[in-house]
Amino acid sequence: MGTLTEEIFSRRLGRRVRAGDTIVAPVDYAMSHDVTTPLAIEAFRKMEMPLWDPERVVLVFDHILPANTVAAAGLHKLIREFAEEHGVVHLFQEGICHLLMVEKGFARPGGIIVGADSHSTTYGALGCFAAGMGSTDIGVVFATGRTWFRVPQTIRIELHGSLPEGVYPKDLALRVIKRLGAEGANYLAVEWGGEAVAAMTIDQRLTLANLTVDFGGKAGLCEPDEVTRDYLGEAEVSDLQPRDPEYLQRVELDAAEVEPQIACPPAIDNVKDLSAVEGLQLDEVFIGSCANGRLEDLAIVARYFEGRQVHPRTRTMVVPGSKKIYMEALKAGYIESFMRAGAIVMNAGCGPCLGRQHGVLAPGERALSTSNRNYPGRMGSANAEIYLASPAVAAASALAGAIADPRRVI
């Protein structure tokens, strides 16, 4: 009985769990990456306990890969030594942690995963309860296999209708963030439903679940369905669905009425219709990230770039989200079209999103990114501007050298 969140925790604990309950629950996997693992290791060591399960700890190098400073290399070395010492099985350096958790089959309908990264909400697209936490929480999971949750109440977001040409899940998510504000779902779970979600691919749903944390959500879930089953390549998936759920709030949005959206500086909830800022010149365009670095995202960009050139004033970087996506994009010819168009293609990982490795912005510069964070200083100088939009808007804008409406390009 209850919301997807209540159903998942009730099944796991074998008793009825309701929103508001404080519970201690076992998790399927604990994930951390190259920036958050070192502090998780410190917390784990203080526990003076053996590693709970070397097959259920997932460590990913993605935020600073390959290491760009001696300090970063030192942290990587520390993580490798920890993995070696404890026999950690899942150690990856082939893409963004959140994409790998899905690709490698760790995220499952009805599962419970915690990650030392806020965008761990991403796996909710498969009907998994997945929440971001800090390093200490994850280090304690490394030792005990469990963590505590205050079972959250849920906001149900119904996306009606179908997506118009040139409008994508990123636009719907930004529209919702505009309505609810940056802390609209703080401490709450979000369920994404309605016919627009039912019609979406898993790649598209992953974008919605990913952006859930950017308006405060603890988890962002889609109920598993035929699309989920086909994606997982299995005859049967969980029968998980909300049963007589009581929602804290319902939000209705007609996808057909949504125009391309753009989150303007200085915060994710400063969302405008694209037309309000069209024509602003851009120094950089970044296409990638855990929000929009998947194969379908790259396919959209390739369609715009084919036979065209990015504007010379706009350095354009494409970062496939994982090695698998990179190789599929190679086979499909997308990578060649990016390079012929004049874009820089980088190795799979987090790329310029967090301003720590490459693609860093100078004071006074303006960037458009398909990622999920536009706080001042996120991608470099605190005096640079970051705009967030869909891959289609990013592609059209890279070609124009300025913020542009993709509906007018093709």
Add this chain to the structure above:
Amino acid sequence: MGRAFKLGDGVSTDAIIPGRYNVTTDLSALGKACLIEARPDFAATVRSGDVIVAGRNFGCGSSREHAPLAIQASGVKAVVASSFARIFYRNAVNIGLPVIQCDALFEAVEDGDTIDVDVRTGNISAAGRTFQAEPPAAVALKIMQAGTLVDLIKTGGWAAIEEV
């Protein structure tokens, strides 16, 4: 007794410590980079016992624990905000940085005001007035009483939280 460092709404973990400064676990390095761009005078002028007073959604964004660690290492006694982003709040409690929710304080206090916070009772004196913070939730209180999450679990396992 300390001074109030007043910040605004939506102070992100990127503002508390930008990404390029947290490629380390060295606490003093984190403390020196605390608010390095959002409030460049902070690290040089903050003194033990000072208090950060902020508006809504303090600590939004990344889950990086470097943010509360940087604040803790800077010598700040407590952060009092109108509201906190969930992950930041949990991280701060886990490491033993006092985080206190009090909606009324933000409008009443000016940057540089003298402020005294009793982190145990939630009693705040500032601007010639007293304020009472919202009491922490039961689990947060258990962790605060133990010191850190690691201390709590090491001494009694998950039992203390299962009893909540």
